[in-house]
Each structure stands twice: as structure tokens, then as C-alpha cells.
Amino acid sequence: xxxxxxxxxxxxxxxxxxxxxxxxxxxxxxxxxxxxxxxxxxxxxxxxxxxxxxxxxxxxxxxxxxxxxxxxxxxxxxxxxxxxxxxxxxxxxxxxxxxxxxxxxxxxxxxxxxxxxxxxxxxxxxxxxxxxxxxxxxxxxxxxxxxxxxxxxxxxxxxxxxxxxxxxxxxxxxxxxxxxxxxxxxxxxxxxxxxxxxxxxxxxxxxxxxxxxxxxxxxxxxxxxxxxxxxxxxx
Ligand code: DC
Numbered sequence: 421x422x423x424x425x426x427x428x429x430x431x432x433x434x435x436x437x438x439x440x441x442x443x444x445x446x447x448x449x450x451x452x453x454x455x456x457x458x459x460x461x462x463x464x465x466x467x468x469x470x471x472x473x474x475x476x477x478x479x480x481x482x483x484x485x486x487x488x489x490x491x492x493x494x495x496x497x498x499x500x501x502x503x504x505x506x507x508x509x510x511x512x513x514x515x516x517x518x519x520x521x522x523x524x525x526x527x528x529x530x531x532x533x534x535x536x537x538x539x540x541x542x543x544x545x546x547x548x549x550x551x552x553x554x555x556x557x558x559x560x561x562x563x564x565x566x567x568x569x570x571x572x573x574x575x576x577x578x579x580x581x582x583x584x585x586x587x588x589x590x591x592x593x594x595x596x597x598x599x600x601x602x603x604x605x606x607x608x609x610x611x612x613x614x615x616x617x618x619x620x621x622x623x624x625x626x627x628x629x630x631x632x633x634x635x636x637x638x639x640x641x642x643x644x645x646x647x648x649x650x651x652x653x654x655x
Contacts, residue, residue: 428454428553429653432562434621435575437609438582438589440632441557444575444640449555451641457497457548459558459565460528461508462541464519465495467531469510476527481534490540522590522597525605529612532559538618559613562624571651572627581633582606 431454433445442458449456469489475482497506500514507516518524531537538560545565548554556565562572577585583603590597613621623629628647632640 427551428452429570430549430552430566430568431555432566432569432572432624432627433555433557433575434559434562434572434623434627435557436577436582436621437606437613438586439575439577440585440637440640441575443637444573444630444632444644445555445557447637447641448644451644452553452555455548455554456506457545457554457556458508459541459545459556459561461497461516461519462495462544463532463537464524464528465508465510465515466490466493466537466541467524467528468515468519469493470531471523471527476530479530481531483534483536486534487536490536493540495544520593522595522601522605525609529609529616533612533616533618535618542619559621560619562627563622564619567624571647572624574623574627574629576629576631577633579603579607579610 429452431445431448433441433448435441442460445458446456448454466489470476470481470486473485473489475485475489492511494511496509498509498514499505500507500516507514508519509515542560542565545556545561549556549566558565562569562574580603583599583606586606587597587599587602590602610621630640630643635643
């Protein structure tokens with residue numbers, strides 16, 4: 421039996437947009453009592469900053485202004501008592517709700533393609549992971565951020581199913597969304613994320629695939645528990 425070392429495992433969860441990565445990653449972090457980091461929230465926070473500072477114009481981004489913004493940007497996750505969860509803070513202010521808006525979703529893949537953005541985010545992410553005992557979800561966690569991760573899970577789900585989930589999530593938040601527009605945004609982000617030059621979304625060769633198109637969160641957890649048993653990890 422492999423006993424989890426004192427530091428705990430480093431677990432990478434990657435996959436396409438709206439695959440249910442964060443729900444699954446949060447659940448397994450809770451089960452193992454590990455830290456959970458949503459790396460997409462960090463790219464969203466930088467995108468929000470770019471929108472606020474007006475440095476995006478169509479397909480063009482003012483790189484000089486971006487460099488200045490990045491050097492001063494401070495992103496972290498803090499526990500919010502009213503919501504009983506960790507939320508994303510940008511330069512000391514809670515931006516959890518704002519980073520989930522469609523305005524940010526429309527530009528986030530474009531901002532995430534930029535090398536200087538990725539460099540800064542990856543450095544912060546590695547700092548979070550230095551002591552192990554972490555579950556991080558994103559696009560390049562198993563390939564770039566933690567290539568030596570103990571466990572890599574690559575999540576997939578059919579595009580229709582993902583669009584439906586995202587649409588329902590927006591509706592639940594009272595956002596007046598259009599299903600076709602939501603689906604288009606997901607497909608566009610999939611394309612940019614998987615085809616960008618730096619750190620594209622791809623399955624790490626040693627990642628285990630989890631297709632959750634037709635399974636519930638509880639079934640995903642049963643799958644995970646079985647996986648830990650197969651790998652001989654003792655919680
Ligand atoms: O996980 P999410 O949908 O909230 O992520 C938003 C965007 O951030 C996604 O379209 C691509 C980018 N991203 C990335 O490039 N690398 C990561 N590790 C996480 C997210």
C-alpha cells in the first residue's frame with residue numbers, strides 16, 4: 421500500500437471548458453482535505469483587469485499596457501465567510517462573480533494565449549503547489565505547471581452536454597443567456613485553448629481520461645475512489 425506522503429499528492433485535473441472540472445476537483449480536494457486551486461479563475465481575473473483598463477480592442481491587445489498591469493496585479497484566493505468558500509481576489513477586492521460573466525468569458529482565451537500572462541500565472545500556481553496536498557484544475561496543469569504530478573486526470577464531455585451545463589448555470593444565476601451563444605463561446609474557447617502556440621490544452625501522456633458526459637458527480641467520486649484503490653493510495 422502506498423501511503424500518501426506527509427505533503428500529500430499533487431493532483432492535476434485538465435480538460436475542455438465546462439467539463440465539470442471545478443466541481444470534480446473541489447470534491448476530491450474536500451475528500452482528501454487538500455487545497456483546491458482554480459487556475460482558470462486566475463486567467464479570468466487578469467482578463468477582467470484588461471477589460472477594466474480598456475486595453476483590448478477587438479483582436480488586438482496593448483502588450484505594453486498589459487506588461488505594466490501584470491507587474492502590479494495581485495491575484496489570490498481568500499475564504500469568504502458569507503459564502504463559506506474560497507473566492508478569487510484581484511488587487512485585494514473580491515471579483516468572484518465578475519470573472520464568471522460572459523463579458524470575461526468572451527476574451528479570456530485570447531488573454532490566456534499571451535506568453536507573459538502564462539509565465540506569471542504558472543509561477544504563482546507552482547508556488548501554491550510547492551508543499552503538495554493540492555488539486556489544481558485548468559488546461560496545462562498536468563503538462564506544464566506540474567509535469568511531475570502524482571495523479572493526472574483529463575476530463576472530457578460532449579460539447580452539447582457542456583453547453584447545456586453552462587447554460588443552466590448561467591440561468592441559475594439569473595443571467596439572460598442564449599443557448600446557441602453559450603455553445604459558440606465554448607466551441608471557440610476549445611479551439612483557441614487547444615491550438616494556441618504556448619501550453620495548448622492537451623492530454624498529458626500519463627493522464628487518465630474521465631468522460632463525464634453521462635455520469636453524476638457521485639459516480640465520478642466513486643470512479644475516483646476506485647482509482648485511488650487501484651493505484652494503491654491510502655487516504
Ligand atoms: O476553466 P475556465 O473555463 O474558467 O478557464 C477560463 C479560460 O482560462 C480558458 O478558456 C482557458 C484559460 N485557462 C488556461 O489557459 N490555462 C489554465 N490552466 C486554465 C485556464
